[in-house]
Amino acid sequence: MxxxxxxxxxxxxxxxxxxxxxxxxxxxxxxxxxxxxxxxxxxRPLLTEHERACMSETLTSSVPPKLAMWHIEQIEESSETASRTKDFEVYHGCFGAFRLAQEQYHTASDTSMMVTEEVFCPQELFSTGEESLFVSDDMALTPRTRALFQSILEDPLPERNQLLPTMDLLDFANDSGRIEEIFDVDFTPSAIQQPQQFSLLAQDHYFPLSLPQSAVNHMSSPESPELLRAGPSTRVVLPPDAVQLFKHYSITVLKLLTPFQHSKTPWHVLFMPHVKNCLAALTLGEPLDHASLCAFYGVLAVSAFSLHGLSACASWLETAKAYKQLAREHARKMLHSAYDIPKTAKYKSILMALLTMVQVAMISGDAEQTDCYFLEAEKFVRVKGLNRKKSRKVRLLHHCYAFERIFYESISVANVNLTHRNHVRKTIESSGAAIYSQDSLTFRLSSWGNLDNDMMRIKGKEEGENDLHLQLPGTWSATLYPEIFGIPESYLFLLSLIIRLGKLKDAAEQQEDENILSLKEFLARAKAVERCIKQLPQSDTSNSELPLEDSQSLLTTMLSAMQNALAIYFYRRIYDVEASILQSKVEAVRDCLSYFESVSSDTPYGAIRLIWPAFIAGCEAEDTDVRDTISGWFDRSAACSGSRLFADTRANMERIWAQKDRLGGESASWIDLMKSTA
Known part of the structure; x- marks a missing residue:
């Protein structure tokens, strides 16, 4: 109810x-x-029902009803005779009037860093000192109010004392060496420039950090509150720019992740509410698990990296690194207990934290961490997620993981972190959870009879949900890829097949697998994939609930860019054809990028989804004008969004161009160049 x-x-x-x-x-x-x-x-009310009832009873019993008007008249007379230039307080019974000096109040014009409202934490609500009750130093209790609250404090409430966290604070805030030893956090000057302040909200829970003062100095926007605080004596430390970073994430960063403007995406129904609840809990001084804190600080880190890209302000970069360090520390503690029974955090919370850390690693340009968090997410999904009844929200998170992982694998051709991959595979197999996976654990190619006919096969519920990396051909009506990313599942499935064919080709060249296909069978499968790529639909009509404001032309253009890039990737990865043969498809992707820019003065929705086709096409571009157009699109997208992904991808693409130009007439693919430099 x-x-x-x-x-x-x-x-x-x-x-x-x-x-x-x-x-x-x-x-x-x-x-x-x-x-x-x-x-x-x-x-939320500051007092409990019992406390408010006690206060009301105290007020009403202090003055007989027949004398109420007389007391009020006495207050009026005293107020009229009081000096206009001095403060005064008048009390008669339960009624009172007072006037405070004007300089005790601040207006919005006094400072651009003023908070819009005070949010008090329940830990301070019942501290031993009565002066700390609901007040800060610049707003002392009046004598009458103090007396009323004193009567409440003297009334013991066992249930209240049990609910409030213990406040036995550890007094080692400035002992950075001791903190590093206990929490394994980097407090070197290069990592964090100012001493940190630790607060213990509840025993054995978490230790939120305040950011360095230099990360606060750049907060100059008067439109957004900089700090939610609970008075000078409050022990709860909330990140000073959490609200502004959360707003930037919800307005700017999320716009890049999906082409849809509606509010039914996973980020709107899962990530944003989760982070908002974390912010509310921190504001109210409630303990959070490591998974929630990991997602919270990870989102702040992503937003801070974006603001650094927009403003080129060094303090934002320092802030982003500090939040990333916090998120990594909570991720480490979260993973230590992620598989415990009974569970220490919800499945969705842990998976959201892992996906957020993937995003943080990608935004910060750390390839090794990106690979590690992808593998940890895969292990967690296969061990804890496939053998369970999957709600719509769980399936949304699984789709988000699989989508990002498949595109990541397509350009991860150097087998980075092979030791970790083998460890994850063995862990899944030893847990007994591998039997629930419908696909292989190593991106192997499955066998099929007629791929064209198998693509029309209807997948069952278990097959559709547990084919994590899209190994099996077929159609699954409950797929959520079109609803989340605007891309049919068939595109992702064919990209997965190309990845598997490419790995099989590499294994055959290096003679690493005794069960490799014959050349005839390999070419037959490659031909089947090529036919399916040519038959891909240019528009998706499976999702009939798309809102009217979503532009169908933009979705069609994005699918066209994906299809042409998919063909380029196939011909280079599998057939290794000459780059000159692919220039028409490269120009088609270039035209799609130009169209996106022409219909929007700002970065369009889902711009990050165009990075992959732009990179695949750009690496094979030979004409100088085409290269300049694609490179310019990356530059302008980076300037509009602040995302480092655009700048880093452009830098990788230009390094490949430089290597190709040094080779002269040889038509080396970007895949071979990346393998040679790995």
Whole structure:
């Protein structure tokens, strides 16, 4: 049942005879008055029901009802005779009036770093000192209010004391050597420039870090609150720029990940609510597990890297690195207990954290970490995710992992981190979870009879859900790739087949596999894949629920770029044809990139999804004008989005051009060049 938030008790639950569970904690942010657009905002009460009842009883019992008007008249008379230039306080019974000096209040024009509202943490609510109750140093309690709250503090509430976390703080905030020893965190000057302040919210839970002061100095935007704080004496340390970074992530970064503008993407229904709940929990001083903190700090790191790319401000880069370090530390602790029974965190929370760390590693340009987090995500999905009933949200996360992993594998041709890959495979096999996987653990090529006919085969539910890396041909009506990325599953399946054919080709060349196919059978399979690539649909109509505002022309253009890049990748990876033969397809991808820029003055939705086709086509471009156009698209996309992925991909592409130019007339593919430099 939904709580109707009626006070003092929920009417719906009371009528049904249930114990009201309340409503979820949440913090809403906005740059304008929420009432102007009809949005309702809720705040959690600072006092419990019992405490408010005690306060009401104290107030009403202090003055007889017949004398209430007389007390109010006395207050009015005292207020009229009070000096206009001095502060005063007048109390009669439970009524009172006071005036404070104007300089104690701040206006929005006083400073661009002023917070828009105070959010108090429940840990400070019942501290031993009565002065800390709901107040900060610049807003002391009036004598009458202090007396009323004192009566509440003197009333012991066992249930309240059990719920609040223990506040036995460890006083070693400035002992950086001791902190490094305990938490294995890098506190060298190059990593974090200022001493960190640690706060212990609950025993054996987590230790959130404040960011260096230099990471706060650049916060100059008056439109977004810089800091959510709970008064000077509060022990809870919330990241000073969490709100601004979360806003930037939700407005700018998410725009790059999906071509759709609707709010049903995994980032809108899973990642953003999860991070918002983490922010609300930190604001309220509630303990979080390592998976939630990993995702929270990872999102802040991604957003900070993006702001660094937009502003070229060194402090944003320092902030991003600090958040990345925090996210990695919580990821390490999360993985230590990810497979424990009973579980320490929800399956979705751990998988979201791993996917966020993949994004952090990719954004920061760390190829080794990217590979490691992909492998950890695969191990976790195969061991904990395939042998379970999968909700829609779980399937959304599985699709997000598989989509990114398949594109990553297509350009990871140098077999990096082979030791870790073998370890992950053996771990999955020893756990007994390999039997639930419908695909192989090493991107091997499966056998099929007639690929054209098998592509029309209808997959069953288990086969569709557990064919993680799309090894088996067929159609699965419940696939979510078109809904998330605007790309039919057939595109991903054919890319997966090309990857598997390429690995088989490499194994045959190096004579690493005794069970390799004959040349005739290999060419037959390659021909079947080539026919399917030519028959790929240029538009997808399987998702009839797409909103009207999503431009079908942009989706069609993106699919055209994908199809041409897929063909380029196939001919180079499998047949290794001359680059001159592929120039028409390279120009087709170039035209798609130009069309995307022409229809949007800003970075279009789903721009990151164009990086792969732009890179594949750009590496094979021979004409100088085509190279300049593709390189310019990467530069402009990086300038509009702030994402380092565009700049790093362009740099890799230009290195391949330089290597090709040094080879002269030889038509070396980017795949061979990457293998030679690995």
């Amino acid at each position: 939904k709580c109707d938030e009626t006070r003092p008790t929920c009417t719906s639950c009371s009528n049904a005879g249930l114990n009201c569970g309340g409503y979820e904690k949440s913090v809403f942010f906005g740059t304008h008055d929420a009432s102007s657009n009809g949005t309702i905002r809720f705040r």
